[in-house]
Amino acid sequence: MNTAWMFAAGALAAAAVGYQRVLRQPILNWGATDDEVNAALPGDELLPDPDGVSTRAITILARPEYVYPWLAQMGPDPRGGAYTYDWIENLLGLHMHSADNVLDDFQHPQIGDEIGLGPNTMRIEIAEPDHAFATRSADGNWVWAFTLADRHDGTTRLISRNRFRLPRLVDRLGMLPMEPGSLIMERKMLHGIRDRAERLAGTGVHVT
Structure with a gap:
C-alpha cells in the first residue's frame, strides 16, 4: 500500500x-432528553434486540389530541405525507405530498393496515389515539414508533423512535450516511407536525 x-x-x-x-x-x-432516550416506550417490544436506535423529540404547544391526527394520516399519496422535504422524498419515488389539513379518511388507522414506503411496506402495529402510533416493516428489521407524552400543561412531548436491525454488511455500511441524513429529514418532520398541531389547536376544532 x-x-x-x-x-x-x-x-x-x-x-x-x-x-x-x-x-x-x-x-x-x-431534541430528546436523557430520560427519553433511556425510557422504555411503546413499540420497543416489536424489535427487542436492535442493532441501532434513534430517539428524537420536540415540544409541541398543543395537547395530544391535536398532534395524533397528523401521525394517523402519514404516508404517501393519497395519505398526508411526511411533513418533511417532499422534493427529496419524491426523488426517491415515495410520492409524498405533505398535507396542511386533517384528512378525515385516514383518521382511524387499524392494526394490520399497510402503508407503502418505496420498497418498504410498513404495517401498523400500534394505533392508540392521543398516545402512541407505531409501524413495523414487512421484513421486521425496522420499527418506527411515536409516543405522545401529555405534560398536563397544554403541551405535548412528541417522541419519535426508530429501532433497526442490520443483518448484512451492506446494511451496516449504508447506515453510516443514512444517520445524519435521517436527522435532516426527521427534524423537518417534527417541526412540520409541531406547526400543524399548533395551528389546529388554535382553531379549537376537535378531530373525531
Whole structure:
C-alpha cells in the first residue's frame, strides 16, 4: 500500500472514530432528553434486540389530541405525507405530498393496515389515539414508533423512535450516511407536525 492510500485509510478511520465518539449520539438523539432516550416506550417490544436506535423529540404547544391526527394520516399519496422535504422524498419515488389539513379518511388507522414506503411496506402495529402510533416493516428489521407524552400543561412531548436491525454488511455500511441524513429529514418532520398541531389547536376544532 503506497503512502497516499495509507494516509487516506488513516483519515477515514479517524473520521469514523470521531463520528462514533462525538457526533453519533447527538445525531441519533436530537431534541430528546436523557430520560427519553433511556425510557422504555411503546413499540420497543416489536424489535427487542436492535442493532441501532434513534430517539428524537420536540415540544409541541398543543395537547395530544391535536398532534395524533397528523401521525394517523402519514404516508404517501393519497395519505398526508411526511411533513418533511417532499422534493427529496419524491426523488426517491415515495410520492409524498405533505398535507396542511386533517384528512378525515385516514383518521382511524387499524392494526394490520399497510402503508407503502418505496420498497418498504410498513404495517401498523400500534394505533392508540392521543398516545402512541407505531409501524413495523414487512421484513421486521425496522420499527418506527411515536409516543405522545401529555405534560398536563397544554403541551405535548412528541417522541419519535426508530429501532433497526442490520443483518448484512451492506446494511451496516449504508447506515453510516443514512444517520445524519435521517436527522435532516426527521427534524423537518417534527417541526412540520409541531406547526400543524399548533395551528389546529388554535382553531379549537376537535378531530373525531
